[in-house]
Amino acid sequence: MKKLAPAFVFSALTLAVGVAAAQSQPVIGLITKTESNPFFVKMKEGATAEATKLGAKLLSAAGKTDGDNAGQVTAMENMIAAGAKTILITPSDAKAIIPAIKKAQAQGVQVIALDSPTDPATAVDGLFATDNYKAGVLIGQYAKVAMAGKKPVIATLDLFPGHPVGAQRHNGFLKGFGLTAPDAKSNNLGGTAAGVACMADSFGDAAKGQTGMENCLQKNPGINLVYTINEPAAAGAFKALKAAGKEKDVVIVSVDGGCAGIKDVGAGVIAATSQQYPLKMAAMGVAAGVEYAKTGKKVSGYTDTGVTLIAGKAVAGVESKDVKTGMDLCWGNK
Known part of the structure; x- marks a missing residue:
């Protein structure tokens, strides 16, 4: 028994260290x-x-x-x-x-x-x-140039009422486009005051985005610019526009920059998106x-994790990266 004691002690110590390590993890x-x-x-x-x-x-x-x-x-x-x-x-x-x-x-x-x-x-x-407000500003600035002087008839497919991210992106888009917009601290959507033709809640969902776009087209068939809270909502909007035969006449801009979304930019479904990480x-x-x-x-406080505008086609005066760069970066560390 005495010969076994040292091994027993070692095993007990090993167990104790293991338990302590687990507790400190x-x-x-x-x-x-x-x-x-x-x-x-x-x-x-x-x-x-x-x-x-x-x-x-x-x-x-x-x-x-x-x-x-x-x-x-x-x-x-x-x-x-x-x-x-x-x-x-x-x-x-x-x-x-x-x-x-x-x-x-x-x-x-x-x-x-x-x-x-x-x-x-x-x-x-x-x-x-x-910086969700900045993300909105970037796609608003892009849309302004991409519209090439056409009178904008805007639909916004938003998140849902009162959500800070939804408000910041929506209002940033308006600001970037040069329309009246609340500042980044407001959780109220500024589309009505800015003259937006139609606003619908998509909850960031493709199916709800499609329904929202269908309803907006019924309200105003002349819509030619669509802002969406994210790329699933944008995909839903495009599906509705294509079914109505209007997909080539409408500019869609969005936020997220996921790999699927960047592929949609490359395919012309989305004109530009603000990529986050x-x-x-x-x-x-x-x-x-x-x-x-x-x-x-x-x-303590806020840390900005960055945003990059990814565009299918570059436009004058708005800094952006191409689709290849967007795919290299999609949702990863910069």
Whole structure:
């Protein structure tokens, strides 16, 4: 028995070290709006890769649909119970999620918003996101030149009322086009005051985008410029326009810059799109979570993760990159 004791002691020490290591492993939660949207699929990929690289444990969850605040609240509560000390979230409801965020923070959890700000933005410890107003301005500037002096008859396929990202992109587009527009702090859509012919909520969904475009064409068959909240909505709009035989007469601009969206730019479905970088957002969020676990240092304020205009055809006076560059960069780190 005495000869076995040293081996037993070694095994016990090894087990103890293993348990301690497991207990010290940073646990980070990622809550996206949905699991099906390619943008959030890519965000999860980025978070997973960074967590593996830094030795963190990643928990992930999502709402059932865009706007499912209850699902996100439940996910947050489950992650806290599972030991998450940092939670990354793309808020579906910028205001309704705040009580859950405050509850998490009161328990020592760092909460970081990705892609979408809360309302107010200061409710979270930090935000890693595209400058969505700038993204809108870029496609608005492009559309202004691409219209080549034609009188614009505009339809906007938006997200849903009151969402900061939807408002910032919509209003940025108006601003870039040279129309009356609220500033970046407003969550109200400025299309009515700017003279937009038709506005419809797409929820960022292709089918709803198609329905919205069909309704807008019934309201005003002369629509010749379409802004969409994202590329799935743009694809739906194009489908409706093609069915009506109007796809060659309408300029579509959008935001996101996913690989499928960039292919649509190359195919002429979308004239130009503002590309964002969800992999970068997620990787930065996970890195901040690991830093907090190690040092107790939290992030603070807003970090711009960049935006690039990708265009099928360059236009004078508006800086853009081509489709090849867009495909090389699509949703990855710059």
